[in-house]
Amino acid sequence: MGPEGDGEAVTDRPPAVSIEHLTKRLGNGVTAVDDLSLTVGPGQVMGLVGPNGSGKTLTLKVLLGLVRPTGGRASIFGQPVRPGARVLGRVGALVGGPGFVPYLSGRRNLDLACRQMRLSGGRPDLEAAVLATGLGADIDRPTSEYSHGMGYRLGLAQALLGTPDLLLLDEPTTGMDPAQVIEVRTAIAERVALGTTVVLSSHHLAEVEEVCTHAAVLRGGRLVASGPMEQLVGGTDRVRLEVDDADRAATVLESLPGVSGVERSGSGAVVAQGDSLRAVDLVDRLDAVGVTVTALRPGNFEDTYLDLFEGGRDTPSAPFPTP
């Protein structure tokens, strides 16, 4: 880290990412990002979630200076983003999938990235990045022969080159097997521990809940919810119960002391909200009136997400794995 290292005036530490009223209309007339405002503080891990086409990738591309906004502003560490902006030297990215020169080996591609970074004063460490890919001897094969997962590993290693202060990762674990997913999470966590700010888009809500400190939910290019993860999840004050009779369960739970609200979650589940709820008590009371609880767990980010889309005009296109 070293955001104040380039001799800028040190006053308040500017947010790592600041997006104000960002709008992007595409050539076909679609408003892909619509009046989006979002701030990511230094050291935060922000998860961007939303259905396909909700504007996540495009927002990240605006932050990289690849796409010009139709309206609004975006800045990184207090400096406005435009194509080739100096501040991009502090950003590492894996956006829209990895992209490499196909006839060059993984190592040569990383070497090219290093040479490009040195042009703008960066000091990347090629050998460390090669190790970080975990590709072994495959690092010397042409990238055209790489599998999907290998490409993403190389892409992530490239994004991590030169210890960026801000990481922009667009669905970095797409198509990876569970072991690889854990590796990627570990790599991200290591950087976060060093103080790196991360903006991560993902369809894996459980992953976002585990990895991110904050989240923003997008729909149709608009922000529908954002905030610290515990706020979005509702802390431990939410209990999700799968029951055989959701209607009766909801009626019973609403009448209980300490329960401040009950939401239906899907067809066979309810989420109770309140102060210091004891799941055992809830199950007991439901059992007493003949409602069987088949499963229960604390409320999670997925419940919040599904709540946000329930009854809305846009339903999520359901790319989400159900546990």
Next chain:
Amino acid sequence: MIAIEWYKQFRRRRTYVTLGAVAGFSVLLTVVLAAAGPGQVEYVGDVPLVMVPRTSGLSVALIALSSTMKFFLPLAVALFAGEAVAGEAGWGSLRYLMARPVSRSRVLWSKASVAGGLSVIAVVVLTATAAIAGTVAFGWHALPIIDGAASRPGHTVGATLLPGTVLGGLALSTVYVAVGMTSIFAVAFFLSTTTRRPLVAVAGGIGLTIVSRVFNADYLPGVSVVNQYMPNNDIDLWNYLFVRPVSTQGFLHFALVQAAYVVVFMGLAQWWFTRKDILE
């Protein structure tokens, strides 16, 4: 930045295949001429200029230049120019190149200068290989030129050029043809900034030579108004460097037409590339 672009090209098999094909053409031409019977005459271009290849090796280079300038060389040039930006856009590596603190103009002009450099190399390789192969096969002799104005062209020697003179003329001709490739280069390069499919840009560059040929007043007198602004219809004027008296008429006009295409299409490339959204 330019060094990085050169690195990418010189690590690429296609670069060597293209340049190898150009050199291979010259060698093949030499072999074919050697196989032809003695006294065989070759007509170079439309001008009354005929040379006897087997008396001077350098004539092979002139024949090579003349027979590739209308399609083969434009293809090689369009390949280098059309691939320059669209290739990386197709691979997805363009966005990582651009998501850096490097201005888009710098990326664009690095790519343009490397693709342009390769195009020049292609033209030079063609004539140099032909000159060397021709000299090895037929020797370093004076070149007799046949008098086109004579009653029986093809049999009356009009002048004899010393090898040094031919070499000078050959160098000028190579420059002339290289200049003639710049319009094709500029069109293919501009198209390369607008697509992620390199072949579209390559086809556009070749398309220009075809359009140029369609609007050729030599075949269609009705299009003489447009003809003079077509970039490739005067590509054979260098032939007159080997006629006595030497004529450079039309050279300046040709260069100006090329320059106009370069300014317009490279300007468009710059305008578009610095504004476009990298969505792929």
